[in-house]
Amino acid sequence: xxxxxxxxxxxxxxxPPPSTIGVVGWMRANLFSSVPNAILTFLGxxxxxxxxxxxxxWALVNAVWxxxxxxxxxxxxGRSGACWPGVAAWIPNLIYGLYPKDQVxxxxxxxxxxxxxxxxxxxxxxxxxxxxGLSLVLxxxxxxxxxxxxxxxxxxxxxxxxxxxxxxxxxWLTSLAEMRFGLGFGPLVARLFGAADDxxxxxIGWGALAALYVLTFVIVSQLDFVEVQTRFWGxxxxxxxxxxxxIAFSLPAGVVLALGRRSEMPLIRVFCVTFxxxxxxxxxxxxxxxxxxxxxxxxxxGVEVNRLLRAIVAVCLFASAYMAEIVRGGxxxxxKGQYEAAAAMGLGFWQSTSLIILPQALRxxxxxxxxxxxxxxxxxxxxxxxxxxxxxxxxxAVGEDTRWLGLFIEPFFFITLxxxxxxxxxxxxxxxxxxxLGEGQRR
Amino acid sequence: MSQSTAIRxxxxxxxxxxxxxxxxxxxxxxxxxxxxxxxxxxxxYLVSNTIANMATRGMSAGFDFLDVSAGxxxxxxxxxxxxxxxxxRVFQVGIANTLLVAxxxxxxxxxxxxxxxxxxxxTNWLIRTLARxxxxxxxxxxxxxxxxxxxxxxxxxxxxxxxxxxxxxxxxLNNRGAYFPAPVPGEGFGLVLLALVAALIGxxxxxxxxxxxxxxxxxxxxxxxxxxxxxxxxxxxxxxxxGAPLTWDWPVLRGxxxxxxxxxxxxxxxxxxxxxxxxxxxxxxxxxxxxxxVGHGQTEAARALGVKPSRTMRFIILPQAMRxxxxxxxxxxxxxxKNSSLAIAIGFPDLVSVWMNTSLNQSGRAIPIVAMxxxxxxxxxxxxxxxxxxxxxxxxxxxx
Numbered sequence: 001x002x003x004x005x006x007x008x009x010x011x012x013x014x015x016p017p018p019s020t021i022g023v024v025g026w027m028r029a030n031l032f033s034s035v036p037n038a039i040l041t042f043l044g045x046x047x048x049x050x051x052x053x054x055x056x057x058w059a060l061v062n063a064v065w066x067x068x069x070x071x072x073x074x075x076x077x078g079r080s081g082a083c084w085p086g087v088a089a090w091i092p093n094l095i096y097g098l099y100p101k102d103q104v105x106x107x108x109x110x111x112x113x114x115x116x117x118x119x120x121x122x123x124x125x126x127x128x129x130x131x132x133g134l135s136l137v138l139x140x141x142x143x144x145x146x147x148x149x150x151x152x153x154x155x156x157x158x159x160x161x162x163x164x165x166x167x168x169x170x171x172w173l174t175s176l177a178e179m180r181f182g183l184g185f186g187p188l189v190a191r192l193f194g195a196a197d198d199x200x201x202x203x204i205g206w207g208a209l210a211a212l213y214v215l216t217f218v219i220v221s222q223l224d225f226v227e228v229q230t231r232f233w234g235x236x237x238x239x240x241x242x243x244x245x246x247i248a249f250s251l252p253a254g255v256v257l258a259l260g261r262r263s264e265m266p267l268i269r270v271f272c273v274t275f276x277x278x279x280x281x282x283x284x285x286x287x288x289x290x291x292x293x294x295x296x297x298x299x300x301x302g303v304e305v306n307r308l309l310r311a312i313v314a315v316c317l318f319a320s321a322y323m324a325e326i327v328r329g330g331x332x333x334x335x336k337g338q339y340e341a342a343a344a345m346g347l348g349f350w351q352s353t354s355l356i357i358l359p360q361a362l363r364x365x366x367x368x369x370x371x372x373x374x375x376x377x378x379x380x381x382x383x384x385x386x387x388x389x390x391x392x393x394x395x396x397a398v399g400e401d402t403r404w405l406g407l408f409i410e411p412f413f414f415i416t417l418x419x420x421x422x423x424x425x426x427x428x429x430x431x432x433x434x435x436x437l438g439e440g441q442r443r
Numbered sequence: 444m445s446q447s448t449a450i451r452x453x454x455x456x457x458x459x460x461x462x463x464x465x466x467x468x469x470x471x472x473x474x475x476x477x478x479x480x481x482x483x484x485x486x487x488y489l490v491s492n493t494i495a496n497m498a499t500r501g502m503s504a505g506f507d508f509l510d511v512s513a514g515x516x517x518x519x520x521x522x523x524x525x526x527x528x529x530x531x532r533v534f535q536v537g538i539a540n541t542l543l544v545a546x547x548x549x550x551x552x553x554x555x556x557x558x559x560x561x562x563x564x565x566t567n568w569l570i571r572t573l574a575r576x577x578x579x580x581x582x583x584x585x586x587x588x589x590x591x592x593x594x595x596x597x598x599x600x601x602x603x604x605x606x607x608x609x610x611x612x613x614x615x616l617n618n619r620g621a622y623f624p625a626p627v628p629g630e631g632f633g634l635v636l637l638a639l640v641a642a643l644i645g646x647x648x649x650x651x652x653x654x655x656x657x658x659x660x661x662x663x664x665x666x667x668x669x670x671x672x673x674x675x676x677x678x679x680x681x682x683x684x685x686g687a688p689l690t691w692d693w694p695v696l697r698g699x700x701x702x703x704x705x706x707x708x709x710x711x712x713x714x715x716x717x718x719x720x721x722x723x724x725x726x727x728x729x730x731x732x733x734x735x736x737v738g739h740g741q742t743e744a745a746r747a748l749g750v751k752p753s754r755t756m757r758f759i760i761l762p763q764a765m766r767x768x769x770x771x772x773x774x775x776x777x778x779x780x781k782n783s784s785l786a787i788a789i790g791f792p793d794l795v796s797v798w799m800n801t802s803l804n805q806s807g808r809a810i811p812i813v814a815m816x817x818x819x820x821x822x823x824x825x826x827x828x829x830x831x832x833x834x835x836x837x838x839x840x841x842x843x
Binding site for chain 1 (some may be wrong): 471474475478479482489492493495496497499565567568569570574580582583584585586587588592595596623665691781784785787788795799800803809810814816817820821823824825831
């Protein structure tokens with residue numbers, strides 16, 4: 001009858017059963033998919049409730065926030081709540097140790113400089129990142145040691161500090177110049193002076209750097225910081241100093257040791273293997289003890305090595321042995337074809353290693369390297385056993401203070417949070433970095 | 444004219460310094476010589492300084508002090524030790540205590556690590572999340588802090604012996620330590636042990652035979668189940684036949700403390716608990732990575748071939764996962780052993796605490812004592828890496 005074409009109109013699909021969508025569906029799929037799973041879920045809820053309610057009750061609900069001493073805390077809530085005023089009163093000591101109060105600004109400035117130095121590494125338009133990174137690792141220690149330790153300046157010492165200051169100034173000048181004009185600091189100055197050719201431009205660039213150096217030298221020689229001996233260093237500051245030096249030293253040393261271990265020269269291989277295996281097979285605490293008792297014996301009479309330096313030497317050697325094994329793992333993961341291709345292009349050992357092999361190997365190694373850094377950061381707590389006042393020792397000192405006698409758990413809880421935040425951020429950053437660098441590898 | 448005349452040896456180039464410097468062998472020998480001179484020079488410098496320093500301080504490097512009476516007491520010893528025993532005995536006591544902590548820690552850490560590792564792979568979201576945060580929190584805080592917190596925060600705050608925590612009437616916990624009943628072997632108990640050893644050997648032989656037959660004929664034999672039954676039943680039978688020759692020495696509260704039984708100090712408990720929990724995080728991650736490393740295709744292929752799910756796990760997934768799990772697992776065990784040296788922070792007398800600290804301070808013999816301590820740890824770790832290497836060689840994937 002009708003001429004209208006017959007159009008097939010499907011009946012609209014039924015909505016999905018309500019039990020498979022939304023919150024209910026998610027819970028059915030993820031929490032109650034079977035009877036054993038449901039039992040596990042209730043068990044999990046119970047465990048979660050017990051642990052979290054215990055912590056929240058102790059740390060927040062029952063906690064005392066204002067008190068003069070521990071006695072008052074105990075009178076108020078007994079042991080059922082935390083006594084935070086003790087921790088709050090000790091926070092400056094937990095962070096700076098026994099560092100003189102009026103000099104603490106030096107530590108803060110030192111770390112601010114470190115952060116400011118590292119910032120250009122994350123700025124997208126800065127090109128001289130390798131040079132900035134190298135200057136940070138090589139020159140910052142001079143500047144930092146003067147800020148932290150201070151004391152008399154000899155001429156050589158002043159020259160080195162000025163080197164650090166120059167490198168810092170150059171880092172920011174060149175970063176700003178590159179972001180604004182796309183030219184480094186030296187080339188920019190040369191452009192301003194209207195250099196005729198490359199040779200002259202290079203000379204003007206170096207001249208500008210030399211002028212900068214003279215300027216900083218004059219400024220640095222005017223500085224007069226009171227000496228703060230290392231036995232006053234402590235708290236989070238000391239922990240960061242030890243782990244920072246350990247990290248900065250262990251990566252290059254580990255690369256050298258790993259290359260040595262894979263070397264074709266038998267003698268070098270034997271030395272490297274012996275060093276690595278010896279330091280890896282004993283616990284860190286024995287190495288710390290060994291250096292603590294034996295370093296004075298190893299050195300000529302009259303040479304004094306303070307406790308901090310002994311600990312730092314031990315931590316550095318220990319960390320580089322571990323780093324060497326990680327780097328070796330990375331080197332082994334590079335296919336042989338890469339080595340052969342580099343050789344076929346006529347690259348020598350150093351060229352092929354630094355241009356072809358290491359950049360690829362380091363990318364594979366990022367998770368393990370950061371894992372090692374985290375381990376190192378945690379291991380610095382061991383220096384408290386040989387009598388340095390790191391974060392852990394300072395937190396134990398709270399409970400020995402007459403006002404806060406016996407207050408141990410609260411400071412432990414507080415520094416646990418500090419350690420956790422540092423380590424967790426490091427591990428998450430490494431995951432992020434790994435994901436970004438692995439972008440090109442993904443299929 | 445023969446063709447061979449066309450090929451002539453190239454004329455030897457004239458010997459010049461430039462050619463020599465580019466010769467691989469010459470370079471290699473040169474670098475090695477320089478390294479050798481530097482390293483040996485450094486060692487010589489350190490040794491000569493040490494000898495001079497020791498001479499001025501009147502120290503001696505000999506091992507003759509090992510026979511001397513140590514003259515201090517040790518709070519907890521696994522092997523018998525009396526005040527006045529020699530330094531050598533102290534060394535042995537330290538090793539025994541370290542190995543005891545390591546052995547118990549390894550067992551607990553493995554069990555806990557397996558449970559948490561499987562929890563991280565659970566299909567249950569809540570269990571997965573709890574397991575993840577367990578790992579994240581404990582892995583990202585220092586072990587030393589955990590040990591000290593367990594000691595000061597838990598085991599030191601336990602009640603006095605009079606108000607001990609009673610765990611099923613078998614074990615008592617108080618601020619002096621943990622108390623267990625100690626077994627006292629009676630007459631003929633040696634035979635029970637003998638039966639146990641015989642059953643173990645029998646079970647291993649049975650398993651080997653079963654595996655051989657399975658490979659030759661494909662006929663399976665439940666050798667594991669039969670073996671476990673053998674190990675359980677044989678010693679029990681002998682034990683019952685001999686009239687139960689084992690009594691227990693129960694700890695009893697007398698006066699201010701428990702008497703009898705076997706006891707361990709609070710520091711031991713704190714150390715074992717902290718080490719087990721800390722290591723279990725790493726083991727959990729290893730277990731998870733191992734099981735995830737076996738591709739899903741393996742399970743599907745097994746399904747397609749009609750292999751039963753229970754057998755898929757046993758014959759397809761586990762053997763491949765084990766290849767990934769075992770090597771890092773063993774290095775975690777080694778780490779646990781090394782980490783037990785942190786006992787010194789809470790005063791448990793392990794090797795480092797009793798030998799490298801107390802004995803060193805008492806006798807002043809820094810060099811032999813440091814050398815012996817490091818020697819012990821080196822031997823342990825070399826033995827472990829030997830086992831690992833031979834295992835790795837056995838399970839190595841044979842590619843192409």
